Amino acid sequence: MKIAKVIVDVPAKDTDREFDYLIPESLLGWVEVGSRVGVPFGHRTVQGFVISIADHTNTTFKLKPIGELLDLVPPLSPDLIELAGWMSKRYASNRILTLQAMIPTALKGKAKRYISVNSETQEQSAAESTKSKDSSVPRSIHKTDSVLFDLPEDNETFKVKNEIIRYVRSKEQVTLDHLGKRYPEDADLIKELLRTGVLQENQSIKDKLQKKTLRSIDLAVSLEEAEAALADFPAKGKRQKEVLSYLIEMSSFLPMALKEVLSGLQVSAGTVKGLEDKGLVVLEDVEVFRDPYKGRHFTPTQPLPLTLEQQAVYQKIVEKLDERKQGVFLLHGVTGSGKTEVYLQTIQRAIEQDRQAIVLVPEISLTPQMVERFKGRFGDQVAVMHSRLSGGERYDEWRKIREGKAKVAVGARSAVFAPFEHLGLIIIDEEHETSYKQEETPKYHARDVAVERARQQGAVVILGSATPSMESYYAARSQSNDEFAPVLLEMPTRALGNELPVVHIVDMREELKDGNRSMFSRALHKGIAERIEKGEQTVLLLNRRGYSTFVMCRSCGYVATCPECDISLTYHQRSNNMRCHYCGYAEVVPEVCPDCGSEHIRYFGTGTQRVEEELAKLFPGVRVIRMDVDTTTEKGSHEKLLKAFREKKADILLGTQMVAKGLDFPDVTLVGVITADSALNLPDFRAAEKTFQLLTQVAGRAGRHQLPGEVFVQSYTPEHYSIVHASKHDFNHFIREELKHRKILQYPPYCRLILVTFSHEQLPLLVRAAENYTRMLKEQAGKRGQLGSLDKFSADALDVLGPVASPMARLKNRYRFQCMVKWRGDIDATGLVRDIARQMEQDFQGKDLLISIDVDPQMLM
Secondary structure, eight states: EEEEEEEEESGGGGGSSOHHHHHHOOGGGOOTTTOOOEEEEEEEEEEEEEEEEEEEOOOOOOOOOEESSOOSSSOOOHHHHHEEEHHHHHHOHHHHHHHTTTSSSOOOOOEEEEEEEEEHHHHHHHHHHHOOOOTSSOSHHHHHHHHOOOOOOTHHHHHHEEEEEEHHHHHOOEHHHHHHSSSOOOHHHHHHHTTTEEEEEEEEEEEEEEOOOOEEEEEOOOOHHHHHHHTOTTTOOOHHHHHHHHHHHHHHGGEHHHHHHHHHHHHHHHHHHHHTTSSSSEEEEEEOOOTTTOOOOOOOOOOOOOOOHHHHHHHHHHHHHHTTEEEEEEEEEEEEEEEEHHHHHHHHHHHTTTOOOEEOOSSGGHHHHHHHHHHHGGGGGEEEEEETSSSHHHHHHHHHHHTOOSSSEEEGGGGGOOOOEEEEEEEEEETTTTGOOOSSSSSBBHHHHHHHHHHHHHHHEEEEESSOHHHHHHHHHTTOTTTTTTTTEEEOOOOOOOOOOEEEEEEEOOOOOOOTTTSSSSSHHHHHHHHHHTTTTEEEOOOOOTOOOEEEEETTBBBBSSSSSSOOEETTTTTTEEEEETTOOOOESSSTTTTTOOOOOEEEEEHHHHHHHHHHHHTTTOEEEEESSTSSTTTTTTHHHHHHTTOOHHHHESGGGGGSOOOOTTTEEEEEEETTTTTTSOOOTTHHHHHHHHHHHTTTTOSSSSSSOEEEEEEEEEEEEHHHHHHTTTTHHHHHHHHHHHHHHHHHHHEEEEEEEEESSOOOHHHHHHHHHHHHHHHHHTTTTTTTOGGOSSSEEEEEEEEEHHHEEEEEEEEEEEEEEESSSSHHHHHHHHHHHHHHHHHHHTTTTTEEEESSSOOOO
């Protein structure tokens, strides 16, 4: 007897554990660790994942057998099952949610109810048909019907029932909804057939997407036999002979798509059917992979000679690769230092070792250029995984990896789970980016998951950035004894030997004093004009982080806000509506103020659309490509816009954060930052770090090739240290100053954080729950001797702050409170926080209290 330990797809605290199921004899040898199965759970069938197989069970209940095996090849390998357990513990997440995060959406199957003919009815039907002496009577169910229903065969009800049964049998199984639509006036008869057991209802797990197939044609005989048939073909079959001749000619390309043959030769399906009836061709559905880059040509590239800096870095990485032991490297290279070429050549080394590589990019805007570079070097060995692909394309790229048809996976955050079995290298480009942290449960950080996965497989991790995160850089510089702390590798100069661009800080307060009310300073205006005249290109960044265009009445001060969230509505010029970017609520911009009736209601703030309009006024005929949420919603839009800019079909690339990183255009010589300091006043201890990173990254888009670059940073707080150091490309001085502030306030990297957020529709209940939680947390930490202030610099300490109202105090009509847990040392803070959350959920059971736990949060809103 073999027992499967299964995690069921029921995300609740009571079901966050293993359930034992018998493995039926028919599935022995097929069910493995990582298999996806359909199992009975209560009165329904649910999807589950096998996490281990045992010879015995500790339960006293009678075990149910596994109902069905959903995949012949397990979608998850044993190491990914192990990784899911690690993630569940580290991020206080239900196990099923971590497992679901590792597979494509196409495989997130749900149970569907089906109607089929009862097997006993089928057997009885066969027996009755066999007894029939009238050979003209077909083996149908009508003999059985007369027995079951005791009705004369000419009865109308008998005929309808008979028809329903025949139909269900022909389809093997149909949904109740489908059957009801086909027989809309016979619901009572269908119910009777179900009640009497002639028809039965069962459940089966169905995936959201299936493999794509294409009707194809192939020769059904050998080439010699086909040629012989062609020679003896009757004169009447001229069109069939033409098709057969074509297939013989194209035999090396068979099977072929049937529609290509039909359209290419201008023949009908009946012509091909005639060949099929003669046994000369075979028609079948052939599986095809959906390739998002089909038809695209990627120019092959060869490895470039490495500079001395690149060679030194490359050598240290491949030494660890050759040892086949885990290693973590923080590659700190200035913009344009050639980090990508180092990535490409280390991947080549891993492939030569018959190992695979994962390359993570922070957001979708980086993907097209990265895909071009990696496809150019490694061709069809590259699979791409990101959210802008269709569900079917993502599923097929995932299968391409699992079936060993790809050696390299390039994608956003979730590509860290690519199902490679011999992983040698994981590269995280722009490792400082907050988009590597998932904001929905499970709230994992791809960087930490990558390091753990590398530990499992003895792989190397490269964390690359021109502006590393404080946590990564501090861990590397502090020379921690932790074997997984990153080794710092530096490339301080550009690969082509050109200088970093000159950065000018423009004080917009002085511009205002001198009468310039434009959004462009005089220096930036002049710089844009000069580039247009020279035929060079400009990148303009509108730093919109924490800064939106809102609608306000100039008479009474009314601001349009979301009725369900404590946030102003964002104005969208194209649709002339106001939208909440959190819950999706939208309404048309009012013509008069709802409060005072004034007509002086206008939108305020600087959006990309407004900047584009201003550019058109100041520089008539200027060609602008705008990249923002509105212009990049369609599939492939990023790629089209960036391709057009590369081909110099525009003078200016205008956008939000998506134009700040990873882009490399030889003719960009000017970068302008319109609002440099809009994020500095957000309630976020990382505000200065994020501002420095953004300014440094966008400045690095200028002068990357032969032409020198220039940058203008417009600011109302030009003296802020993050802006001053970014203008000098001085990472070391910035990080020293920033670490001083972090140490005083005891924020990461000097401790770790957990943000616990509570939400409920009733404020009094929410406040009581948040206060109870915080009190219980402090009590438990105190009993363990762990509660204390972190500013004492003790090795092990835990501190609890709050509860307080969240900065965004109401979202989707639910009030929100939060408390912050700071800790360091050998303390299981995550386990403590999770255990008390589960106790609280039990105490407030049935009261719709939601508790969210975010370990190592990147957003505190």
